Amino acid sequence: MRLTYRRTIITLLLFVIFSIAVSCSAQNEKQSQSDNGASGTTDDALLSGSWEQVLSAARGGTVNWYMWGGSEAINTFVDQKYGSVLKEQYGITLRRVPVSDTAEAVTKVLNEKQAGKHSNGSVDLIWINGENFATLKQGDALFGPFADKLPHSAYVDYSNPVVGRDFGLDTNGYESVWGSAQFQLVYDADRLQESELPRSYAELKDWIKQHPGRFTYNAPPDFIGTRFVKQLFYELTGGYEGWEQPFDQAVFETESSKVWDYLNEIKPYLWRNGDTYPKSIAELNRLFNNNEIDFTFTQEIGGIASDINRGILPETAAPYVFDTGTIGDYHYVAIPYNAANKAAAMVVANLILEPGLQFQKASAASGWGDGLGIDPARLTGDLKKQYDEISEEQGQTAVPADVLLKFKLPDLAAAYTPALEEGWKTHVLFQK
């Protein structure tokens, strides 16, 4: 008798606990639904309606911006400059989510898609490059086309193929420009004379052989490491022009063998005899700063002043480019198809194109030397004057913009990137 009494109590208690749990989760769902409802705007309305509608739908939203978190300068700039403007002017909370590889954010979106979470996804905005853009396109998981709906897209020249195509893939408005970058080498003027700098991969090979142990490059699939190999691929196979047609495995294999031969030839003369390679640009910078190697790389068009100020690079460091050219490209932001706050994400994408903020980002003092995403030719009046002033400021810590432009090479179609990364691993890294 007592036993059944106890059992009833236990059952009742459990029932209560369960129903509380269930109603809680139901409440949450209702809550998030009403969040969506309050904005009252569907995806189509965001794309076809007026900008005012987007702004009102964005108010009070939170943007989870997934981005590579490896640079302190970039992190600080995003948090302080964008974050405060968004909060004050648009009532939007910006939450920067650092990832070590953009692929992590892409994977998150695709996992949500797989799990059937087609709305209220956790990623609102991704700082993206062509490789990952191609992955999200493959998984059909992007929101858009939204880029030309942004008022500030008037400053962007999407008709320029370098802007409108990302790794050979048409962006079609599914990603919006943020900035630009170009591969440059960095040396220390205290250790090397400008006259002895190698100006091409051919000269680099001789230099490496004369200075054993003083050079290395960061291992692909690190973005900049891949770029180092890709430019070598251009130089040894007669330029980028030959590689603009669709990927052909057979042609690629015969031609790329020249790249592997070159890299294996220099391997014994590299840092630690090429037994291992630095994994990231941060590691490469550390070796350079510690006087273990004589070259590092940068992608910042505005120069390395910001890294010098932070003590990441020595004060006498200076960037330069090969006469045979280096790869330059634009970088973008994209919104996942299931983002919880698409309107707010669009506002962020628009804000980061504002000329004033673009200039601040490009300056080494207030930003991190990132190249402009907007087209300077489209600026007028005061903005034009500001732009000219900034271009004059940079000095030794930056390669002049016209020199960069002169030696700028476009990137290859997306399919070449994994092919070169795989090839490097099998033919160079694991080649004993």
Added chain:
Amino acid sequence: MFYSRSKRAQRLMVCLMLLPAFALVLGTFLAGTAISLIQSLDYLPFIGHTQLSLQAYRDILGSTVILHGLVFSLAVALVATIISAMIAMLLAHLLRPYTNQGGWLYFLLQFNIPIPHVVGAVAIGMLFSQSGLLARLAAAAGMIQQPSQFPVLINDQYGAGIIMEYIWKEVPFIAITLLSILKSWVVPYEQQLQLLGAGRWQRWRMVTLPFMLPPLISSCMIVFAYTFGSFEVPYILGSVSQPTLPLLAYEAYLHPDLQRRPEAMAINMVITLISMILIAIYMKWGETHAARRS
């Protein structure tokens, strides 16, 4: 009501109380394993793959890089476990006489247990790399001319840095397990043996070691399984040309081409399988041991 006298009610209560923890631990584990398994069989509906195939397994078993990674992972885990166990045993014996002198000893021993492996790995890197503290001190003291002449211990070909981190982290863990046995269980038996005239070595061989062995082996198994499957330490301290199995899985998983996803999952399944075999051995061994003791 938690103290019901009925055996059945008690058992039911225990089961119910365990349920939330079980649902969380087992549920996520099983769901994760199930998803890995079907994805490793190339079931990826979001890119239109619905035909099951064993291709990913054929690929990874045919890849010298992956087989090499497997051997390297096993070797690193084995060496780290054995060295940790030996140091821990020595430490436990040395510290044994002081165990009655309050909590400070245990505090010292345990201080690094809550520290995450990542922090340990970064610390080891900052100490032992060629641009690290020891290299700089050695150069400043004139033992070497430049920091870069310091022996290569981090990102090296033999996993020395990885092994050092595991030892640093696991020695206290094993030592504490051993000390708890040495402190209480063994003492009366040893005294008995001493009365019977057994020497030091005899006492150690006939009582101390047999008592120490079960916790030693079980903690070693935990350490081995952990180090074998761990990702962050080899990621930070390993060399790119000597990847461990979890690193290869991570790389394949993050590959921009989604077709490579099954490969990542197949590597994960291999790691899971090896860990499961270890658990099976452990449980089987644990049962026989418990039976012998009682």
